[in-house]
Amino acid sequence: MKPFANSNARDLQNAVQLAQNARQDGRTASFVGGGSDLLALVKERIAAPDVLVNLKTIKGLDQVKPANEGVSIGGLITLDILSRHDLIRRQYTVLAEAAETVATPQIRNVGTLAGNVCQRPWCWYFRNGFPCYKNGGNTCFSFGGENQFHAIFGGGPSYIVHPSDTAVALVALDAKFRIVGPSGERVIPAADFFALPQQNPARENVLAADEALAEVQVPAPRAGTRSTYHKIMDREAWTHAVVSAAMMLEMDKQVCRSARVVLGGVAPIPWRLPQVEQMLAGQRITDTLAAKAAEAALEGAKPLAKNAYKVPLTKGVVRRTLLELAARG
Amino acid sequence: MAKLKSKKKISRRKFLQGTGAALAVATAAPGVGAQNTATDAIPRTAIRVTVNGTQRRIEVEDRWTLVELLRDHFGLTGTKIGCDRGECGACTVLLDGKPIYSCSNLAVWADGRSVQTVEGLTQNGRLDALQQSFIEHDGPQCGFCTSGQLMSAKGLLIRNPRPTADEIRAGMTGNLCRCSNYNHYVEAVLAAAKGGSR
Amino acid sequence: MRQQQNTSIAPLKTVGHATPRIDAIERVTGKATYTNDIRLPGMLYARILRSPHPHARIRRIDVSKALALPGVKTILTHENCQVVWGAGGISGGLQYNDDIKKITKHRRYVFNNPVRFVGDPVAAVAAVNRHVADEALGLIQVDYEVLSFILEPEEALKPDAVKIWPEGNLSLNAQNQAQPMSTRRGNIEEGFRTSDLVFEDRYTTAFVHNAQMEPRSCVANWDGDKLTLYTPTQGISNCRSDTARDLGIPPEKVQIICQYMGGGFGNKNQNQDADLITAMLAKEAGAPVKLEFTRKDDFIGVHGRWPTVQYYKVGVSRDGVLKGIQLRGYSGMGGYRKNTGTIGGIDIYQCPHIDSVVYPVYTNKTVSGNFRGPEYPQGFYGIESMMDDVAYKLKMDPVEFILKNMTRKSRDEVPYTNYSLEECIRRGAETFEWKKRWRPQPGSDPGPVKRGAGVAFMAFRSALGRSNAVIRLDAKGHYTVFVGVTDVGAGAKTTMAMIAAEALGVPVSKIEVVWGDTDRCPYSVGESGSRTTIQTGYAVVQAAEALKRQIAEKGLPTGDNVLIGSASPNPTLEGKVRAAFGAHFVEVQVDTELGHVRVLKYLAVHDSGRIMNPLTARSQIKGGATMGIGMALHENLLYDRRNGQPLTAGFYGARLMTHRDAPEIEVIFIESDDGYGPYGAKSIGESSKVPAVAAVANAVFNAIGRRMKDLPITRDKILGALA
């Protein structure tokens, strides 16, 4: 690896300061959580930071704390602890399940929630160092190339899919992200955090230079809500989602009062399906409705040359997940 | 042997520009250039880390991975490197009792923490129950993934002393075995867990 | 665990009993020394710069900046290092033959110009540590003239295709002739004329990488004019003679050491370019050098299994008897030919008229070579899918079809030393409950989740051959066995100790094995072709007999005296053929809505002669079968057709089987003793992968009623076929 310095951050302000100091010296800085993504990028010469600002040394940023009408989750919590956390498992099941599907125990033991949400794309062109949008170039090689795993929604000019499992769950949970940066703090809805390539083809989110994702605030789901994460992988584990679905159903006996349905693996951001959510609200979840919802979910999909299979696959995932979740006691 | 003749310099950037459009469409040679010279002062940090029960102090380069520290500087070559990217598990060690990929963690981050490697499994010359069971069930074929499999299994049993076969598979998913002796590894861990950890 | 053992052969005292490996403690304590664990004083670290282009001419290389980097010691490129690796690009299997090396028109240098695939070595750097070496790679400036390239073998044979070699893209044979490989029996036209039905189809298989867990590395040290190479090789003896030949030094000046190695499955045969490069770097630098491959280096720089395109035409009578089989095949060899490129499998059928023509073709992909049963898993996938399909079209149960058409007690009138194929199939079908699991109407299960069963069978060479062994007995009663084997994972060392113990009538604990060092061990075949047990094991038996004769003559040694028995047998089969047999039965579940395949049940029945060590033999079968499932369902080194770049080079990209993917593999051994080999041992290691791919593919067909004709059988293809 190229040489770089590791700077341990004392707190968030200090972290931002360390990054800014580096920049003022004409050096580049990256925040690092578990490092499970960043180090691979440095080894491949895709990222070239001179300073790694280590966030793991910040105390207290790895906790789940009850907050007004919900929980606040520190961005530095490991995916392992998150996925085993009692309260999260019970009330925010979709998040625990999503975290549990990430990679392997070894990665979950170091990988952080913030790092998972901010990980770079796993498009094989990007990871192999092609001069694509994500690598500072001005083309997307997947378009007209090998795009089996690329976007069927929201693509263009880049067609990556967002790689994070927890991101999909967090959008479904209507979480808010607390961001700390050089100009202070801001809190934005998860859905506004992720950015389509039309907005900025080089990045996947709205973080500005030296801004860090500090915390995730999740409102408590309403009574009667159940949620789940269903992930399709190319082998039984250790790969990103080919397609995934995060679903929350607020149920009143047999009737669905409200729903949140978000897809992963299909778009450059977690892909919310408002039309499906509306279709489900106030209805009994029957086989017919599930099938209709699945059809509606894929309306407007624009598959590329080699990923048309994602259309029937996603339909299947939506239909089944819906039926399974509705049937859960 | 022929001597190296000095050649006219072609800067990398110039080359990339020169092939411009062709590069994007026809050839697309990957290689995002991030270059540095070794003349830059290389940042180093003094750390204290407990390895297999012994506290050690050492000055590390900030860029060293934990596996580099263990293998090259502590001579603990039982931990292997299969991919150096978090894609195989050969480098698995326990960090504060939890399995991690030592190729994907920096040595500086182990400051103040405790690392256990395969060399630390044997206590007072007695094999760990897992090691014994790996032998009896012929876990290792080529053996290159074995240290990692052992450390994952160890981490699993610390947390869950009586796992089912499926829990073992889930707990050890992060360890590839290309010899594909998965059945035997699972049997070995099951048997070791039944026998109880010594 | 249901493991069965057939005990129809006379039991022995040591051989045949489950025995833990004699080096098991080293393997579970981290003490086993693999190549990369070696560290010599003053050692430098080396890295290789590889071509980023699939096909290009190097106009200029400027290494001055890299050489100026503090800590860089030596850089090699095609300009200052012209070592020819092996015999270059012809006649794959024979590439280490002196005569061919002299005449070949297709020399493969360790650094080539032009470069012929993404990954072809361009330069190597030795520096004080790996970080500096790595940085130096980025400072080497190469000016390439980019040439057009070609990836697919069929396209490479078109007249307007770019020529990868001046003579064209059909690889040359040992006489420098551009000729396909052909096998003929009878008259194929006659075969089709006498057929009631003739079927034609096309199957393709992908490039899959050996992906052994240990990435290649090598440590070289020169002491005067003597070279010591620590290198992961499957054959130290061949590695020594090849290295000596390629470097132009006498073999006795080369010592090869390989104590432990982390798998190879055929891509660590003989010597490798890495060995030559490390030796040259060390020579130039005047210091020991350790070369380390990254995983990506290993995936694109070391060979994998050749991809194939297979066109079959099969004629049968109405009652399902084969009349004629025709194959026109294309194998993609990469930029250099490192193996034959044949497509195996047709000869396991009994058929009067056969016509097989296979074209080994140069492409601008990573080189193809040995990988567990080199020409068979892909060939068997093609032919056994084809035959499975024919069986269904004739409304026959595939098991019945196989029993009717498989190779009989003779192959081409040459008798087998023993024949158990029928027993393998019948026993397997019964244990597996074939009739219950197989769907007469494929794809007929109601609902989206469907089950199905598939079968495939195999016969795999178990040839005899030359090898050596030496056994020494000292006055304390310790026996030391010297054999030139390495241990790729199959447990050769333990097997040798068991065979010696058996032959000498002593317990295994009395035997020490000295292995993996050409200065200490006699010649042995490499661990390739599943030959070690048969050939070197037989030499051990003979050496033990020689030692026993000496003991009878001179009495047991006393004091400082020792007795030595040695043997260099080269047994032959006297007009017979010898094969291991087997049949695999697989049940899969396919979720047709999600395109997901899961193996529910897997049974492997094998006759590998007498099983020396059931413990390690089972590992071999399970490993091969599991790899076969991976090849059937996941693995593929995918290239972008527009730019010739590999996209999935690595464990994540190749989607190797994980703990969660691997099903329980049930193993049945049908043991036999044909009087050849040590106590009747036949080949195991490779044969277990041979039928696995076909069996899985056939099971998928039975479940969904769609024939999957292109490997791997991934989700997109399944959903595509069902759309």
Ligand SMILES: Cc1cc2nc3c(=O)[nH]c(=O)nc-3n(C[C@H](O)[C@H](O)[C@H](O)COP(=O)(O)OP(=O)(O)OC[C@H]3O[C@@H](n4cnc5c(N)ncnc54)[C@H](O)[C@@H]3O)c2cc1C
């Ligand atoms: C083989 C493999 C398979 C994987 N499979 C999956 C999968 O199936 N699903 C999945 O979701 N992930 C998967 N991952 C990704 C893995 O989960 C991530 O590597 C990990 O979650 C990232 O967490 P980290 O803390 O280690 O991130 P880091 O490596 O520390 O950081 C990742 C990125 O985020 C930035 N960053 C980190 N923290 C912050 C912060 N607080 N604020 C702003 N930016 C920050 C870093 O600069 C870096 O760019 C896989 C990874 C590997 C290697």
Ligand code: FES
């Ligand atoms: S070497 Fe660390 S995961 Fe492969």
Ligand code: FES
């Ligand atoms: S034993 Fe060889 S990789 Fe696992």
